[in-house]
Amino acid sequence: MATIKVPPIVPSPAEDCEQLRKAFQGWGTNELLIIAILAHRTAAQRRAIRTAYAQTYGEELLKSLDDEISGDFERAVVLWTMDPEERDAQLANEAVRKWSQSNLLVLLEIGCTRRSEDLYQVRRAYHERYKLSLEEDVAAHTSGDFRKLLVPLVSAYRYEGLEVDQKLAKSEAKLLHEKITEKAYGNDELIRIITTRSKAQLTATFNQYHNEFRKPINKNLKSDHQNEFLAALRAVIRCITCPEKYFAKVIRNAIDGLGTDENALTRVITTRADVDLKVIEEAYYKRTSVRLGHAIKGDTSGDYKDILIALLGHDDV
Amino acid sequence: MATIKVPPIVPSPAEDCEQLRKAFQGWGTNELLIIAILAHRTAAQRRAIRTAYAQTYGEELLKSLDDEISGDFERAVVLWTMDPEERDAQLANEAVRKWSQSNLLVLLEIGCTRRSEDLYQVRRAYHERYKLSLEEDVAAHTSGDFRKLLVPLVSAYRYEGLEVDQKLAKSEAKLLHEKITEKAYGNDELIRIITTRSKAQLTATFNQYHNEFRKPINKNLKSDHQNEFLAALRAVIRCITCPEKYFAKVIRNAIDGLGTDENALTRVITTRADVDLKVIEEAYYKRTSVRLGHAIKGDTSGDYKDILIALLGHDDV
CATH class of the missing domain: 1.10.220.10 (Annexin)
Known part of the structure; x- marks a missing residue:
């Protein structure tokens, strides 16, 4: 909503x-x-x-x-004013050109939370604007396991039907558990399953995983020391199974702590305001007991604050 | 034409x-x-x-x-009557379900010789008909280097502009030569270049390769013993740089020798008759000094022969 x-x-x-x-x-x-x-x-x-x-x-x-x-206000207004596919193409391009853990998230996010048809439109807009393909740029700027994960994610055209093959869910849950137990996180089969199966099928697989191995898959993808690739895998799974919780967490990370990550905050608000920001707001409240509008007002100021609040639908028209 | x-x-x-x-x-x-x-x-x-x-x-x-x-006549009429994207989706699905070297060619062919937009339409038709994504099926039915090559090929949305970056062509030609010399044919960088760069860029890279290393890249991709993966790489390069020669060769292989490979012959004629069969015919003649219509008449018969000749435009309307 x-x-x-x-x-x-x-x-x-x-x-x-x-x-x-x-x-x-x-x-x-x-x-x-x-x-x-x-x-x-x-x-x-x-x-x-x-x-x-x-x-x-x-x-x-x-x-x-x-x-x-200028400044954060300009970025929010400009991103919001763009067509969604044009905006995603720009966000993806910025992320590709400046490699960092948070930019990696942008690519995952675009690859996993957009509808298949919309992701295709992003790839089209990317051609038009950058005279290259999105996957070409992602592939050229990444390597190893990250490339193995990101290239299929941004090239995906996932089936969106709700049909689920329970037998397949069972066998692939087992396969995932096997690879995770072996700590083979970059395993070809693991990446194949996560990057190509439909969201409905993956949800069934992850449920099966939880039932059979008595832990949600994301709990098994945690490690004692910080591991960027594991964090990326967890983000992919969250984007696929509960995007609203994923986005609420990105906002929490952007607001919490010293200073604000305006880039992340602007990105989530401008890309979701006409999609599902209402649900994200609810997820945010559930997790923090703080209203998102309140949190944003406390952490931002001036025209930048005003545009975000307006996009949240909290101003008086 | x-x-x-x-x-x-x-x-x-x-x-x-x-x-x-x-x-x-x-x-x-x-x-x-x-x-x-x-x-x-x-x-x-x-x-x-x-x-x-x-x-x-x-x-x-x-x-x-x-x-x-029924028989070959039916297959030719039915394939021809279908929409191009529906036909390609069916051909790809048949190829995925029955793994063989010649079926592998079908997937390469669809991935490399269709326009980017058309390949996307094939993926759409695949969803509709098989309730799965094309890349999902290809990934699930392949492994190792073949998967690494085929999944990005069928998921590609290559940039189709004619812009060429000569510096990049130079550095990537060098990289390709390095990997080929090391016989590292399944190398990530080699596959990245071949599966993501635009056809114009790749043509420049292969020309650069030929100039600098004094041999066409495909000559360097030959080995003494039969190697299916090398054959696949050569087919990809031919599909990208000179599809008409590639198709002429598929037809030659289908006609030459004992018996006819009707499947391959039907596939090329029905998929190219309203695209570029004229140019394929010319390439065939150049290489064999035999008219394609003549060769087909000699190798097929009955209604099957008649429909192929009609699609070649050699019958009287």
Whole structure:
């Protein structure tokens, strides 16, 4: 369930463009007006605004935004304004070019939480923008087990039907348990199962695993010392079986502790606000007993805070 | 360039259906009429005929064909009548379920000679028909180096632009040469390059290889004893750099020697007749000094021969 609020009567794209242009002109920028418009439009409406804006003013809306605003606020507004597939392509490209554990998460996330058709659209947008394929870039910038895991994840076109083969779930749960017990985390079969089976099938396999071996698979994927590959495997499994808990955890990590990880916070809010942010909010509350809006207000400020709160649907339209 | 001939005035789908129905009824089947209609319609026209047929007679055209005709003729007519993506999905599925060197070729061929968008459509058709993903099936039925090669090939969404990075071509040609010299044919980097780079980039890399190491890469991929994996790598490279020569060779192998490999012959003719069979014909002639139509007439007979010749565009409409 999405969180954004769209007014009952939506102005025409031409009207929205005119207001945005006003927000950009004169002394200083009217950030609140930018939020009042863009944070309250669906992806299709934002697309129509961008098209009308380019036609009317001969300049890309994203370019104008880039000139007028800055910092975390700019990043949130720009990412949100983009088409979902274009945004994911950009996030993936940034992640590929700057290798780190948290950037690795971005690739896993895109590979595992998008619908199959949407992931394909991301790959298309990637071609268009970067003149390379997503899997080509991921493969060229990774190696070893990480490559073995990430390349099929970003190339996947998982079957999305709900059919489950219980016999297969049983045999593959056993295979997974065997490999995990041997600590063969990069094993070909383990990676094959996780990267190619449908989400319904994998859920059945993980349930089977839990029943038969009396521990959830993710508990068996913990190690005493920090192991980035194991963390990646756990993230994949969480993305597949309970994306809302996964995203709630990314937000918790971004907010908790000293300082805020604005990049991660912005990413989750802008990519999920018109998908399932409502469910993520609930998962966050269940785990922390703190309302997400409250937590964000406490950890961010200014226009950046305002856009996030607006995307959460907590401002007054 | 396609070979099929479509009459200047094409009957309506309803008229075609009526004629087909006539061909099926009464004593014996009128095979020539079936060929006269189906072998002379484009993919879109065949699709329209199938839709009209199902609406009018409450039965799938493919089912009626299956009831009325048989053997190699049936297989050719049915494969040809299908949508290209549906046909490829079926060919891939048959290949996956019956592992052999020649079936391996089918998967390589589909992965490497289809346009990126078309390969995606094949994966979509595969979901619909088999309730599994193509890569899932390929991964589950293969292992070792073959899996490492085939899974990314059937999951690829290669960039199709013509941009070439010459520096990259140089460094990757060197890397390929290094691995080939070490006989490390299943090396991760070698497979990464071949399965993810765009065809334009790969062509530049292979040219660079030829220039710098004074031998075409495929010559360096030959071994004294038969090696199926090396043969697969050579086929991939041929599919990418000169698909018409690759297909001409598949046809040669199918026709030459004792007996005919009808499966391979039918596959190439039905999948390429509305794509590039004309160019394949030329490549065949160049290599054998025999006209492809002549070779097929000499090696096949009856209705099967007639449909192949019709798809080659050599019959009188």
